[in-house]
Structures are given as C-alpha cells and as structure tokens.
Amino acid sequence: MAEIKLNDNILTVSTSPHIRSEESISKIMWNVNAALAPAALFGIYNFGIHALIVIVVSIIAAVAGEYFVQKVRGKEITISDGSAFLTGLLLAMCLPPTLPPYMAAIGSFIAIIICKHSMGGLGWNIFNPAHIGRAAIMVSWPVAMTTWSRLTTSVDTVTSATPLNILKQQGYAKLVETFGGTPNLYKALFLGTRNGSIGETSTILLVLGGVYLIYKRYVNWQVPVLMILTVGVITWVFGPAGLFTGDPVFHMMAGGLIIGAFFMATDMVTIPITIKGQIIFAIGAGALTALIRLKGGYPEGVCYSILLMNAVSPLIDRVCPPIKFGARR
Amino acid sequence: MSKSFRGGVHPNDRKSYTASKSIEIAPLPSKVVIPVRQHIGAPCSPVVKKGDEVKKGQVIASNDAFVSSNVHASISGKVADVAEYPHPVFGKCLSIVIENDGLDEWAEGILVERDWQKLNADEIRGIIREAGIVGMGGATFPTHVKLAPPKDKKIDTFILNAAECEPYLTADHRMMLEYADRIVTGVQIVMKVLGVDKGYVGIEDNKPDAISAMQKAFTGTGVEVIGLPTKYPQGAEKMLIKMLTNREVPSGGLPMEVGVVVQNVGTVIAINDAVLKGIPLIERVTTVSGGAVKEPKNLLLRVGTTFAEAIEACGGVAKTPEKIIMGGPMMGFAQSNLDISVIKGVSGILVLSKEDVNSGKESACIRCGRCVDACPMGLNPSMLSILGERNLYEEAKEDFNLLDCVECGSCVYGCPAKRNIVQYIRYCKAQNAAKAAKK
Numbered sequence: 202m203a204e205i206k207l208n209d210n211i212l213t214v215s216t217s218p219h220i221r222s223e224e225s226i227s228k229i230m231w232n233v234n235a236a237l238a239p240a241a242l243f244g245i246y247n248f249g250i251h252a253l254i255v256i257v258v259s260i261i262a263a264v265a266g267e268y269f270v271q272k273v274r275g276k277e278i279t280i281s282d283g284s285a286f287l288t289g290l291l292l293a294m295c296l297p298p299t300l301p302p303y304m305a306a307i308g309s310f311i312a313i314i315i316c317k318h319s320m321g322g323l324g325w326n327i328f329n330p331a332h333i334g335r336a337a338i339m340v341s342w343p344v345a346m347t348t349w350s351r352l353t354t355s356v357d358t359v360t361s362a363t364p365l366n367i368l369k370q371q372g373y374a375k376l377v378e379t380f381g382g383t384p385n386l387y388k389a390l391f392l393g394t395r396n397g398s399i400g401e402t403s404t405i406l407l408v409l410g411g412v413y414l415i416y417k418r419y420v421n422w423q424v425p426v427l428m429i430l431t432v433g434v435i436t437w438v439f440g441p442a443g444l445f446t447g448d449p450v451f452h453m454m455a456g457g458l459i460i461g462a463f464f465m466a467t468d469m470v471t472i473p474i475t476i477k478g479q480i481i482f483a484i485g486a487g488a489l490t491a492l493i494r495l496k497g498g499y500p501e502g503v504c505y506s507i508l509l510m511n512a513v514s515p516l517i518d519r520v521c522p523p524i525k526f527g528a529r530r
Numbered sequence: 531m532s533k534s535f536r537g538g539v540h541p542n543d544r545k546s547y548t549a550s551k552s553i554e555i556a557p558l559p560s561k562v563v564i565p566v567r568q569h570i571g572a573p574c575s576p577v578v579k580k581g582d583e584v585k586k587g588q589v590i591a592s593n594d595a596f597v598s599s600n601v602h603a604s605i606s607g608k609v610a611d612v613a614e615y616p617h618p619v620f621g622k623c624l625s626i627v628i629e630n631d632g633l634d635e636w637a638e639g640i641l642v643e644r645d646w647q648k649l650n651a652d653e654i655r656g657i658i659r660e661a662g663i664v665g666m667g668g669a670t671f672p673t674h675v676k677l678a679p680p681k682d683k684k685i686d687t688f689i690l691n692a693a694e695c696e697p698y699l700t701a702d703h704r705m706m707l708e709y710a711d712r713i714v715t716g717v718q719i720v721m722k723v724l725g726v727d728k729g730y731v732g733i734e735d736n737k738p739d740a741i742s743a744m745q746k747a748f749t750g751t752g753v754e755v756i757g758l759p760t761k762y763p764q765g766a767e768k769m770l771i772k773m774l775t776n777r778e779v780p781s782g783g784l785p786m787e788v789g790v791v792v793q794n795v796g797t798v799i800a801i802n803d804a805v806l807k808g809i810p811l812i813e814r815v816t817t818v819s820g821g822a823v824k825e826p827k828n829l830l831l832r833v834g835t836t837f838a839e840a841i842e843a844c845g846g847v848a849k850t851p852e853k854i855i856m857g858g859p860m861m862g863f864a865q866s867n868l869d870i871s872v873i874k875g876v877s878g879i880l881v882l883s884k885e886d887v888n889s890g891k892e893s894a895c896i897r898c899g900r901c902v903d904a905c906p907m908g909l910n911p912s913m914l915s916i917l918g919e920r921n922l923y924e925e926a927k928e929d930f931n932l933l934d935c936v937e938c939g940s941c942v943y944g945c946p947a948k949r950n951i952v953q954y955i956r957y958c959k960a961q962n963a964a965k966a967a968k969k
Contacts, residue, residue, distance in 0.1 A: 212851065212852070212853060212864070212867070213887070214865070214866050215853075215953070216950065216956060217859075217861045217939050217952060218943055219855055219859045219862065219880075219887060220541060220860070220887065220888060220943065221888050221889060221942065221945070222541070223888070224900070224944055224946040225890060225948070226893065226896060229898065229946055279893075322894065323896060324893070324895050325894060469897050470897050472897075474897050474899045474910065474912060475899070475910075522910060522930075523902055523910055525908035526536070526768060526906065526907040526908045526934070527780045527781040527907075
C-alpha cells in the first residue's frame with residue numbers, strides 16, 4: 202500500500218475547535234476607521250486645510266507612539282492592526298480645527314503611551330485612549346481647546362463659538378437667533394455646517410458610519426440609541442424655563458454626543474462586555490453628559506461622562522454576568 | 531418547540547464535499563488495530579492472545595463492570611499483537627491487532643433472526659450490552675447504561691439527535707437517506723426499552739432531503755420529525771432538548787433530569803442491527819473529508835481500520851495536510867499521526883489544509899463580547915480565558931461557572947483575537963480536577 206506523504210510536514214496538534222471565522226482585530230479596527238472616514242472628510246471640507254493637518258499629525262503621532270513603545274519593550278509591532286490609527290483619528294476628530302498640531306501630537310502620545318500601553322497595550326486599557334488624549338490637552342491648553350475657527354463655508358455659520366458655547370453663555374433664545382430660527386439650527390446640526398470639533402459636526406454622516414458598524418455587528422445599537430435618548434429626555438425635562446421646556450432635538454445633535462455615542466461609548470475594550478452592562482453604561486453616560494451640560498462649568502460633557510463610565514465598567518461587568526444555561530427552568 | 535437557543539455560531543458547513551455521495555463500503559483493511567477502550571467507563575481486558583485465530587463478531591475484550599462495553603473482532607484473521615498502540619483520544623491504549631485473512635468469516639452463533647416486539651426491555655438491554663454498542667456521535671457512553679435510567683428519574687421523551695451540526699460531517703445525513711428503515715425500527719426499540727410514547731427526531735434544516743425522508747419513514751409511528759434552524763451547536767444535547775421540549779437541563783445535570791434520553795443516528799442503527807440480527811458493533815459510517823483529501827467520501831469502515839487506510843480509500847491526500855482530525859472540526863481531536871485507528875465514536879476523519887484551519891496568532895482579548903454572545907451555556911469565555919492564562923483556575927470555577935462549559939468551541943470560532951479559549955478552559959478544568967484528586 203502506498204504511503205501517504207506528509208511531505209516531512211509535522212501535523213499540527215491542538216485543542217478544538219480546528220476552524221475559525223475570518224474575523225480579526227485588524228478587520229474590526231479598519232472597519233471602524235472606514236466608518237469614521239465620511240465625517241472626517243466632511244470636517245476637512247468644512248474647516249479647511251488646517252483640520253487636515255491636525256488629523257494627519259494626530260494619526261502619525263499615535264502610530265509612531267505605538268511603534269516606539271513596542272520597539273522599546275521588545276514586543277511585536279502591531280501598528281498595522283489599525284487600532285493606533287483609530288485612536289489618532291478619533292482624537293483629531295474631537296479637537297478644534299485651529300488647534301496647534303503639536304498639541305494634537307502630544308495628545309496622541311498620551312493616549313497611546315500612557316493610556317494604552319502603560320496598561321498593557323490593546324485590550325488592557327481601562328479608559329478610552331482618544332478621550333484621555335483629549336482630556337489631557339483640555340487641562341493643559343484650555344484656551345486653545347476652546348478657541349474655535351470662524352466658519353466661512355456657509356452663510357448659516359458665521360460665528361466663532363460652538364452652539365453649546367452660545368447656549369451656556371448667552372442662553373437658548375440667543376442661540377436660536379444666531380442661527381436664524383430653530384429649523385435653521387437643526388439643519389446646521391444635522392448636516393454639520395456649524396462650528397465645533399473637526400469630526401463631530403455632521404450628525405448625518407456620523408450616524409451613517411454608526412449604522413454601518415451596527416450592520417457589521419461591531420456595535421450593539423442599544424448603546425448609541427440609549428445614550429442619545431437619555432440626553433434627550435433629561436435635557437427636555439429639565440429645560441431652561443421649568444419642567445418639559447428643554448430642546449431635546451438640539452441637545453441630541455449638539456456637541457460631541459453623536460460621535461461619542463456611536464464611536465466612543467461603543468469602544469469594545471473600555472465598556473462592559475454583556476449587553477445588559479452596556480445598557481447601564483449607555484444610560485449612565487447619557488445622564489452624566491446631560492448633567493454636565495445643564496449644571497456643570499463646561500458647555501460639553503461627553504468626553505468626561507464616557508471616561509467616568511469607563512472607570513466603573515469593571516464593576517458593571519461584575520454585577521451583570523451573562524445568565525447561564527439551566528439557571529432558569 | 532422553542533424558536534432558538536441562546537448563542538451559537540454559523541460556521542460554513544462545508545458539507546457539500548460529501549453530502550450527495552452515497553455511503554461506500556470501504557475495501558477490507560489489511561489489518562485492524564482495535565483498542566480495548568472505546569467507551570467511557572471501565573476499560574476491557576483482552577480475552578484473546580497473540581497467535582489466536584479470530585472470526586468476525588467474536589468478543590476479543592470484555593469487562594464485567596456495568597459501565598463498560600464489549601469489544602469485538604471486526605475482521606477474521608490472526609491476532610498479530612496485543613500491545614499499546616496510539617489511540618485517537620487517550621494517546622495510547624492497549625490494543626489488539628488482527629491481520630486480515632481475507633475470508634471475512636462470521637464467528638459461529640452470532641447471526642440470528644429475532645422479532646424485537648417479542649423481547650422485553652431487559653432482554654434488549656442485554657443484547658445491546660453484548661453487542662458493544664456505545665454512543666456513536668463521539669461521546670461513546672455505553673448505550674445500555676443510558677437506556678437504564680435510575681428508577682427515580684421518570685423518562686417521558688426520547689430524542690433522536692440527527693442535527694449533525696458539525697461542519698464537514700455527513701455520515702448521519704447519508705444514513706437517514708439510505709438506512710431509513712433501520713433508523714425507524716431502532717428508534718422504536720429504544721422507545722420500547724424506555725417505555726416512552728413521545729419521540730422526536732431533530733434535524734438541522736440544511737438537510738431538507740433528510741427531513742423529508744425521515745418524515746416519510748416515521749409516518750404513523752407517533753414520532754415527530756422536526757427541522758431545526760441551522761446553528762452550531764444545535765446538536766449539543768442540552769441545546770437540542772431545549773429546542774424540542776423547551777426544557778433546560780440544570781447545571782451539571784444529565785438529560786434524564788428533565789425526563790429525556792437522547793441517542794445518535796448511528797447508535798439506533800447499531801441497536802436495530804444487534805437486536806434484529808445479532809450483529810455486534812464492528813463497523814460504522816464515517817465521513818472522510820477536508821480540503822486536503824483527494825476524494826472526500828462517506829465510508830462504511832470496520833472498527834480498527836487505520837486512518838492511513840481510510841484516507842487511502844479516498845485516494846490519499848491532495849495537498850499537504852496541516853491537521854488530521856478525529857470527529858468534527860469544532861469538537862474533534864487533532865491527531866499526530868495516521869497509525870491511529872477508527873474507533874466506535876469516530877464520526878469523521880478530517881484532513882484539513884492550512885487554508886481550512888485558518889489559525890492566526892493569538893493576541894490579548896479586546897473584550898468585543900463575541901464569545902459572550904456566542905456561548906450557548908451563558909458563560910463569559912473572555913474572562914475564563916484570561917483567568918486560565920493567569921492560572922487562576924479556582925476563581926474560574928467558583929465565580930465564572932467553569933464546569934458548565936461544554937467545550938463546543940463557539941467562542942473560539944468567532945474570536946477576532948484568535949484566543950485559544952477552550953484550551954484555557956480545559957487547562958482550568960484539569961487543574962481543578964488535579965487539586966480535587968489531591969485532597
């Protein structure tokens with residue numbers, strides 16, 4: 202009988218299962234990058250060349266930071282998996298377009314080196330790296346972080362303050378007046394022709410990207426929907442002129458809520474692992490955002506609310522384990 | 531019936547390699563290597579010695595323990611060796627090697643004609659025990675034990691597990707198309723032994739021809755044939771019972787806790803053959819498939835045929851194999867060589883190429899939660915794997931329900947970080963067992 206040739210090949214012996222899906226970390230990360238791309242491109246169109254520079258510098262700094270850490274620690278270089286790229290892109294999208302690029306670079310380094318790699322690298326960080334980077338820049342250069350460009354691309358947006366800034370400092374009536382009526386205000390927020398951070402302005406493009414991620418099953422729809430709805434409900438109930446006088450539509454589209462809810466509050470690494478836990482996370486982040494907007498010193502609270510909820514995610518995981526089979530009969 | 535069970539994954543079933551191929555009787559092997567341990571329970575002791583002439587169907591190893599199962603000669607010939615040989619599950623095992631004399635003669639007094647309706651339950655259990663029948667889906671638990679539940683457990687339902695949810699495998703599928711009558715009688719015999727009226731046949735709906743063949747064959751028997759959504763692990767006992775009866779087997783319990791006994795397609799055919807004709811379990815239908823085998827087939831193989839000869843019967847390998855698997859790709863055992871033999875629980879021999887295996891480099895968990903979503907047992911595989919990595923096996927057992935894991939592999943299948951979760955879980959289980967044994 203003829204021998205079956207194994208070609209001197211040694212058979213691989215390992216535990217089951219012996220087949221795996223095509224899914225991989227880099228596939229997930231590059232898909233998220235792709236989902237962010239339309240809103241990022243719109244930001245560049247909206248704010249001009251300086252926004253492009255901030256994005257490019259932030260991404261390069263994040264990727265270089267990861268390469269540097271892994272090289273120094275003698276670990277495998279994983280910059281091609283798209284996760285450092287994503288951190289850089291997300292951070293830039295949450296920065297004012299006029300920010301000096303070196304500040305963006307330092308934010309990226311802090312995000313990657315301190316937030317991500319000092320905790321053990323991808324998968325081990327407790328906090329969302331992009332938001333840690335943003336928070337670090339915020340406390341280091343508060344003036345630069347709250348100076349907004351004067352938009353010239355649209356007649357509706359000839360202001361150098363963000364809508365939330367106007368609301369905080371001059372009130373709702375002034376806000377509506379600035380935009381020339383609520384329909385115009387909503388339109389500017391929906392399309393993105395308003396002032397704000399580079400990638401946070403266009404509700405429609407961010408939602409499209411988010412829906413793509415939900416379709417790819419990288420994101421549970423409950424998280425963005427519940428976070429945004431929570432903000433809407435609380436800001437509606439606790440309006441400026443007493444109960445049920447708020448403008449939930451404005452609050453749900455303003456500031457960094459849309460990008461935060463779809464792309465930050467859904468960061469797998471830093472949120473609870475079960476759907477039940479994620480729902481608690483989303484509602485908590487929404488409530489904190491509304492609290493900061495309505496009562497806090499800052500006009501916007503998405504970044505801090507998500508970071509605060511990141512901190513309690515391990516606790517949420519503890520109290521929301523999956524229900525094991527056979528427990529209910 | 532339940533609509534679906536929680537969790538599960540949808541691997542490409544790769545059944546088209548062999549789904550339309552009729553069962554082929556493999557050429558008689560030149561020799562067989564028959565391990566004395568082909569079941570869960572007490573191993574048998576050889577009752578033949580080197581140099582003996584044996585006939586097909588003759589008992590060559592046995593044990594008087596209740597949880598044990600006889601081993602028979604699967605060909606006629608001369609005992610060439612009684613020694614340790616490689617075993618597909620236990621690594622090494624005392625085995626009886628028979629050199630084929632080419633005559634394929636039955637031992638005397640084996641073949642009989644019997645009317646099963648005239649036999650009582652105890653007689654049938656005795657026949658099943660004598661015939662060495664074990665669960666042929668892979669678990670190899672002695673069937674006569676499974677059919678003798680303790681008196682305090684009231685059994686009211688029998689389920690024929692014909693889900694065949696493992697990718698590649700089509701042996702049960704083909705048997706349903708080709709051996710329908712033997713399946714029906716086998717099921718009726720089992721239901722008589724158990725004294726139950728309610729019977730189900732659960733088949734995944736990726737086998738519509740098998741569903742209609744079974745529906746036709748079971749007409750008028752009171753047994754319901756039900757098509758189940760195709761989702762791995764549909765054929766896991768607990769999932770199957772949940773789907774068909776909406777009962778959840780409690781944690782750590784057996785199906786009989788909820789009044790159910792489950793048997794595999796091959797097993798009821800073996801029961802039919804043993805009870806009606808006295809034929810012991812000496813052959814089985816096995817799917818030989820995978821991207822690296824030349825001509826994938828469903829083969830009727832004698833127990834003890836080496837993997838080398840089984841693959842040879844399929845034209846050999848087409849390209850360099852990366853892995854050789856006994857059983858299905860999700861729960862089967864990877865083999866280190868081709869000298870191991872087909873035992874009673876070998877539902878498939880898979881010759882997988884590097885592309886089939888698609889293994890990647892393992893990295894840290896990114897907590898994406900796919901494993902949690904995929905786990906049919908409602909566990910947190912992510913956490914179990916991390917605890918395993920850190921040798922925290924006690925915490926895994928106490929706080930994270932380690933022992934509920936059925937090792938179906940759904941978590942590993944979808945893991946983007948390519949983590950070997952099942953390996954960590956097995957490690958934790960072994961460490962806990964070792965610790966318990968020390969006490």
